[in-house]
Amino acid sequence: MCDAMPVIFSEPRPGDADQQELVLLLTNALMSRKAVDLTIVPHLYDLEPTGPTMEFLREIEEPMIVISWLYPRAAFWTLKTAGIAGQLAEEPADQEERERPVWCLGLHSEVDPKSILDEVDRILAGAAAPFSGRSDNREPTRRVEDTRERWYPVIDRDRCSGCLECLNFCLFGVYGTDSSDDILIEQPDACRPGCPACSRICPEGAIMFPQHGDPAISGDAKASLEGLKLDLSQLFSGADPSAQALAERDRAVETMQSQPKPAGGDRLDSLVDELDEMDL
Amino acid sequence: MPKPLVFMMGQSPAILPVDRRYARNHMWVIEMGETLRVGFSAYAVRLLGDMRHLEWSVEVGTEVLAGQQIGFVEASKATSDLYSPMPGRITSFNDSVLSDPGLINSNLYDSAWLMELQGVCDGLLDPEPYVRHLEASWPLAQRLLKGQAGRNPNQDPR
Ligand code: SF4
Numbered sequence A: 001m002c003d004a005m006p007v008i009f010s011e012p013r014p015g016d017a018d019q020q021e022l023v024l025l026l027t028n029a030l031m032s033r034k035a036v037d038l039t040i041v042p043h044l045y046d047l048e049p050t051g052p053t054m055e056f057l058r059e060i061e062e063p064m065i066v067i068s069w070l071y072p073r074a075a076f077w078t079l080k081t082a083g084i085a086g087q088l089a090e091e092p093a094d095q096e097e098r099e100r101p102v103w104c105l106g107l108h109s110e111v112d113p114k115s116i117l118d119e120v121d122r123i124l125a126g127a128a129a130p131f132s133g134r135s136d137n138r139e140p141t142r143r144v145e146d147t148r149e150r151w152y153p154v155i156d157r158d159r160c161s162g163c164l165e166c167l168n169f170c171l172f173g174v175y176g177t178d179s180s181d182d183i184l185i186e187q188p189d190a191c192r193p194g195c196p197a198c199s200r201i202c203p204e205g206a207i208m209f210p211q212h213g214d215p216a217i218s219g220d221a222k223a224s225l226e227g228l229k230l231d232l233s234q235l236f237s238g239a240d241p242s243a244q245a246l247a248e249r250d251r252a253v254e255t256m257q258s259q260p261k262p263a264g265g266d267r268l269d270s271l272v273d274e275l276d277e278m279d280l
Numbered sequence B: 001m002p003k004p005l006v007f008m009m010g011q012s013p014a015i016l017p018v019d020r021r022y023a024r025n026h027m028w029v030i031e032m033g034e035t036l037r038v039g040f041s042a043y044a045v046r047l048l049g050d051m052r053h054l055e056w057s058v059e060v061g062t063e064v065l066a067g068q069q070i071g072f073v074e075a076s077k078a079t080s081d082l083y084s085p086m087p088g089r090i091t092s093f094n095d096s097v098l099s100d101p102g103l104i105n106s107n108l109y110d111s112a113w114l115m116e117l118q119g120v121c122d123g124l125l126d127p128e129p130y131v132r133h134l135e136a137s138w139p140l141a142q143r144l145l146k147g148q149a150g151r152n153p154n155q156d157p158r
């Protein structure tokens, strides 16, 4: 019998006071539960697979709970890609399943902390053998690692069909294949920060960019794939694409100049950057 | 039949038969006596992916203008409105591609034609000029694609 269940709590990226407050509230509440063995780690997505924190996570063999600022799917496949075994668990009953269950709970700025704690309690209550509970009164364990903000694709292997469209599409050498021709994210850090292009190209909706603003791209399991499709009407209207692209760009620049600080400014900014920087 | 032309879209060849002409909106046009038969070029099909759904917003008999919107296509990678490549009167739509759009992927230059119309084939390009049109516009088409694919940059603190 174990005394407590490993609960991994991923910190947010630095900077947001509201998020920090939520972290404090949740970690305190978790520590007050004797059946929780809490470890606080840096932002999951920013961890290097070869770094000490992922190494530590790989060594955990029991069912565990991972709480992070990522959608469950994104968190799970980020871990799995780093060699952390298990299956994404949804119900307490999943503890009976073949692979070690990993429960991934997603945080965001508006999350109700109670819903997270209820979920943790539900999972603890459903454990195969009840926990005896920690006897100590210690602080949570903190894994410290120097991280920087990363940006790279995460593949949901349950969805990926192995078509290699992403490999053919990406111009930055992010993708490669292994010896059995399976898709591999060979150079994650060659990915262009902010570029989610290949996630829209993947026919299976298997590619996630967990830090992207669109839920369908950042890993919301329920967000529709249809929303990801490109609208090529501009190309098929018969107008010369070069004229179209330039017109788009001019419009973008104009809109930016005419609106002092538009809400959509960053979007337009990035569209213009996209047009400027893309080295084709 | 003479050898088709090939335009390389990155790694993927787009095959362009030389027995027909091409519209700038990536449709081919072939004369069949009085009528002109129209279909997608391989370039269009490659950009769109596997065809899933095709619909026309005009009826047989309609007089259309060049560039008039006449339908919509949804494929695995993209969607697009469809536009008439030239002015004329629509004489028929191909029912078999309407019921099985996937035919377009397997047979785009033969049985998977899209529609027929009677009109003047002004402004169409011969295969070589069409390839030059593709060459000239491919980099910018790519940028446009990526520009669109790159929208919604991350603003979420998550
Ligand atoms: S495009 Fe999508 S389905 Fe195809 S190999 Fe890449 S991730 Fe897998």
Ligand code: SF4
Pocket: A153, A169, A170, A171, A172, A173, A174, A175, A190, A191, A192, A195, A196, A197, A198, A199
């Ligand atoms: S997002 Fe862009 S740069 Fe990154 S892997 Fe995909 S296509 Fe390549």
